Amino acid sequence: MLFNTIQFAIFIILVVLAIELFKKNKLQLIILTLASYIFYYFDSGLLFVLLLFTASLDFFCGKKIYESKSVKRKKILLLISIIGSLGILAFFKYANFTIDIANHIADIFGIIPPLKFLNILLPVGISFYTFQSMSYTIDIYRGELKPADSFLKYMLFIAFFPQLVAGPIVRASHFLPQLHNKRILILGKNLKMGMTYISWGLVKKLIFADNIAPFVNSIFADPVGLSSFNIIMGALAFGIQIYCDFSAYTHIAIGCARIFGFTFLENFNKPYFARNPSDFWRRWHISLSTWLKDYLYIPLGGSRKGKVRTYLNLMITMLLGGLWHGAAWNFVVWGAYQGGLLAIHKFITNKINFRDFFGKFINERNRNILSIIIAQYFVFLGWLIFRVRDSSHLLYSIKKFIIVDFFSSIPGIISFCLQNKFIIFLIFVFFYLHILSYKIKNIIERINSLNLKYWFLYIIFIILLLLVFTPNLNTAFIYFQF
Amino acid sequence: MKINVFISFKVKIIILLVIALIISFFMYSLIIKFYVDPYLKNDSDLGRGEKIFEFYNSKINGNSNKIYYLGHSSMKEDIDADLIDELNDSFVNYNLGNPASTPLREVAEIYSIINSKPKAVVLGVGYMSFSDNWLFPYDQYALISKYADLEKNNELTQVYNETYQEFLRMNKLKLLIYKRKFVYPATNYNINLLRYKILGAEKPYSYKKYNGDFKSESILLQSNISHNPEFTKILETKESFNEYFVPSEKNIEKSAFEFIIQKLLDNNIKVVIVKIPLNPNLLEKISNESKDNFDIFLSEISKEYNISVLDYTSSYSDFYFYDGHHLNNDGKIIFSEDLGLEIIKIIGKV
Numbered sequence: 033m034l035f036n037t038i039q040f041a042i043f044i045i046l047v048v049l050a051i052e053l054f055k056k057n058k059l060q061l062i063i064l065t066l067a068s069y070i071f072y073y074f075d076s077g078l079l080f081v082l083l084l085f086t087a088s089l090d091f092f093c094g095k096k097i098y099e100s101k102s103v104k105r106k107k108i109l110l111l112i113s114i115i116g117s118l119g120i121l122a123f124f125k126y127a128n129f130t131i132d133i134a135n136h137i138a139d140i141f142g143i144i145p146p147l148k149f150l151n152i153l154l155p156v157g158i159s160f161y162t163f164q165s166m167s168y169t170i171d172i173y174r175g176e177l178k179p180a181d182s183f184l185k186y187m188l189f190i191a192f193f194p195q196l197v198a199g200p201i202v203r204a205s206h207f208l209p210q211l212h213n214k215r216i217l218i219l220g221k222n223l224k225m226g227m228t229y230i231s232w233g234l235v236k237k238l239i240f241a242d243n244i245a246p247f248v249n250s251i252f253a254d255p256v257g258l259s260s261f262n263i264i265m266g267a268l269a270f271g272i273q274i275y276c277d278f279s280a281y282t283h284i285a286i287g288c289a290r291i292f293g294f295t296f297l298e299n300f301n302k303p304y305f306a307r308n309p310s311d312f313w314r315r316w317h318i319s320l321s322t323w324l325k326d327y328l329y330i331p332l333g334g335s336r337k338g339k340v341r342t343y344l345n346l347m348i349t350m351l352l353g354g355l356w357h358g359a360a361w362n363f364v365v366w367g368a369y370q371g372g373l374l375a376i377h378k379f380i381t382n383k384i385n386f387r388d389f390f391g392k393f394i395n396e397r398n399r400n401i402l403s404i405i406i407a408q409y410f411v412f413l414g415w416l417i418f419r420v421r422d423s424s425h426l427l428y429s430i431k432k433f434i435i436v437d438f439f440s441s442i443p444g445i446i447s448f449c450l451q452n453k454f455i456i457f458l459i460f461v462f463f464y465l466h467i468l469s470y471k472i473k474n475i476i477e478r479i480n481s482l483n484l485k486y487w488f489l490y491i492i493f494i495i496l497l498l499l500v501f502t503p504n505l506n507t508a509f510i511y512f513q514f
Numbered sequence: 515m516k517i518n519v520f521i522s523f524k525v526k527i528i529i530l531l532v533i534a535l536i537i538s539f540f541m542y543s544l545i546i547k548f549y550v551d552p553y554l555k556n557d558s559d560l561g562r563g564e565k566i567f568e569f570y571n572s573k574i575n576g577n578s579n580k581i582y583y584l585g586h587s588s589m590k591e592d593i594d595a596d597l598i599d600e601l602n603d604s605f606v607n608y609n610l611g612n613p614a615s616t617p618l619r620e621v622a623e624i625y626s627i628i629n630s631k632p633k634a635v636v637l638g639v640g641y642m643s644f645s646d647n648w649l650f651p652y653d654q655y656a657l658i659s660k661y662a663d664l665e666k667n668n669e670l671t672q673v674y675n676e677t678y679q680e681f682l683r684m685n686k687l688k689l690l691i692y693k694r695k696f697v698y699p700a701t702n703y704n705i706n707l708l709r710y711k712i713l714g715a716e717k718p719y720s721y722k723k724y725n726g727d728f729k730s731e732s733i734l735l736q737s738n739i740s741h742n743p744e745f746t747k748i749l750e751t752k753e754s755f756n757e758y759f760v761p762s763e764k765n766i767e768k769s770a771f772e773f774i775i776q777k778l779l780d781n782n783i784k785v786v787i788v789k790i791p792l793n794p795n796l797l798e799k800i801s802n803e804s805k806d807n808f809d810i811f812l813s814e815i816s817k818e819y820n821i822s823v824l825d826y827t828s829s830y831s832d833f834y835f836y837d838g839h840h841l842n843n844d845g846k847i848i849f850s851e852d853l854g855l856e857i858i859k860i861i862g863k864v
Contacts (some may be wrong), residue, residue: 220525
């Protein structure tokens with residue numbers, strides 16, 4: 033069930049009505065939990081059993097870890113929980129990828145016959161809920177969290193429908209305390225805030241991401257032969273598409289949760305204003321990057337075990353982060369690329385103090401602008417790796433992105449721009465809004481704080497925009513596949 | 515007595531959301547009615563589909579000596595129905611060609627054609643008519659959905675697959691929403707019109723006359739160029755013309771074509787098939803396999819249903835062509851006379 037459909041609108045209205053109708057907290061929690069599993073059933077059918085299994089296993093393990101006095105027993109229970117959760121994820125997400133690699137190796141050594149691929153479907157949102165569930169048992173093991181006081185609350189934490197399919201990856205320490213024993217109230221102020229978030233998300237998804245998607249698809253379907261300008265525009269457009277698509281989902285999720293009085297943390301913070309790779313990962317998919325930092329990078333030793341080990345830890349963390357996105361080589365390469373960028377950035381900043389070095393030549397404002405441009409050049413180059421799966425297409429695209437041929441094809445550039453006026457207009461509007469949201473902090477809060485009559489006009493304007501500019505085909509969110 | 519009406523903030527928000535939805539939907543309807551619909555009707559060739567249905571409906575109670583010429587733009591551009599009228603006053607000829615149309619699209623018109631009781635229908639076909647690679651825009655199916663009436667004309671569901679049915683079954687509300695995709699082309703058109711008015715740029719073409727004309731109005735010849743230089747470029751750069759490939763096996767277009775013939779004959783409407791003229795330079799680049807499959811299919815149809823097939827595929831030299839499958843002004847006159855005389859001979863015998 034996509035957020036951008038009438039079915040979802042009806043679904044959430046029904047859930048809100050049910051919450052209003054039943055006033056007892058326990059009943060309300062049952063309604064939200066049931067609604068979440070029904071929501072998941074619409075997307076994954078019987079695979080929702082896996083979600084139930086992961087939830088049950090981790091709830092049980094979490095409880096036992098907390099109760100156990102023996103460190104060894106705690107470790108064993110944690111191991112069971114991690115193996116159980118990761119085992120399911122590995123099987124459903126990476127089994128065929130592993131078979132593919134094995135077949136390639138077997139082919140090189142002339143071993144036949146090749147292994148058959150398994151006929152398995154990838155359960156929607158499995159990467160998100162697995163990480164969410166794992167963090168719960170790990171936090172209990174570390175003594176940072178008390179277990180959920182009921183299985184019902186835990187089931188809701190794992191499967192709460194706004195964030196179930198594409199995040200943000202919510203931490204139990206943030207969400208469980210919100211499931212207090214008081215009645216869930218649908219308040220006017222939350223409804224207003226929720227609708228503001230949802231409207232902003234829908235604009236990003238339906239107007240920006242969905243209109244830009246066919247343009248990106250047409251460029252990367254067969255990029256060989258295209259000029260640098262086309263490839264750069266494709267990379268730029270994809271960067272906007274994936275950001276609008278993913279952050280839209282987050283905003284709609286935050287908005288839906290807010291209607292019921294729950295808060296989620298922001299998952300993005302103007303990522304295209306990042307000044308270096310580390311800054312980018314503090315702004316992009318924050319719930320994943322902080323998860324990777326807390327549960328992988330720091331346990332690996334972080335930056336505490338020397339420079340070489342730090343670089344290695346960064347590489348391992350980002351490589352696995354890349355693989356988390358999908359079982360395909362381009363995600364592995366993308367992860368390695370991001371790890372490499374972080375390591376190189378760390379290496380350079382260890383050697384050179386940029387503030388002192390450039391301070392002599394340019395002022396701080398211009399230095400910031402320059403660092404944003406350089407950082408974003410590498411971010412958008414990375415998007416090529418993320419988007420283009422065919423290796424020959426990817427190599428060609430990277431070559432054209434790096435070695436530009438603008439001046440030999442100016443008539444081609446003009447005709448390309450004339451053919452894609454609307455997309456180029458959208459790209460400009462996006463960057464204008466991105467700059468605006470950088471200058472005006474908390475733009476959604478600002479809209480929400482508008483006087484009711486102005487907020488009403490804003491809503492009319494947004495609905496009208498959506499009615500006019502939404503493409504006629506509904507497309508799923510990109511991060512659903514992860 | 516003062517009545518205190520207290521509305522909670524929550525209820526206020528809900529009421530405002532509902533009102534906002536109604537107001538924006540109303541404003542959207544106005545945009546479609548006063549901005550998009552006029553564009554579709556007058557400034558895009560998409561408007562012709564509706565006009566053709568309106569034409570059939572206006573002829574329901576008319577005389578029965580009508581001859582309809584159906585087909586894609588080759589028929590629309592290449593036939594001068596006024597000129598054919600002058601050849602013989604026993605029949606009134608109507609050019610109902612529709613750009614890019616294929617038999618599958620023409621099936622939607624079949625019941626309207628039958629209800630308007632023509633004497634004969636001339637079906638113009640080229641290689642693209644039976645190709646799987648010639649894509650007719652789905653938009654036209656959506657725009658004619660109010661005429662197709664699949665519920666009433668249940669037989670059409672045998673011809674159209676689910677995708678087509680989805681467009682043809684579009685209700686008024688869905689169509690209203692669907693039309694948003696024309697906001698951008700309408701804006702583009704209006705910007706060009708503004709550029710013409712202010713900067714003296716080239717005037718964008720208005721399809722108003724073309725869409726509502728069923729006689730001799732054409733668009734390609736408006737340019738007054740007898741040969742389109744773009745076509746020469748295409749011929750030089752393009753190795754194969756996949757969109758003209760006719761498969762040997764039966765496909766959805768062939769089935770639709772047979773369905774049309776069957777229905778017309780069942781209703782005592784005479785049918786003549788015309789193989790449209792093609793530029794010899796284009797013909798050279800079309801595979802023999804495709805040509806053979808096309809000829810075999812039409813010859814089988816001719817035998818099975820006992821109908822005449824007039825072959826103009828290679829009747830005219832490059833001199834008479836505007837591009838690959840559209841004649842220029844001279845070609846249009848010659849072809850209209852040649853075809854008109856043949857049609858009168860065939861129909862006159864009946």
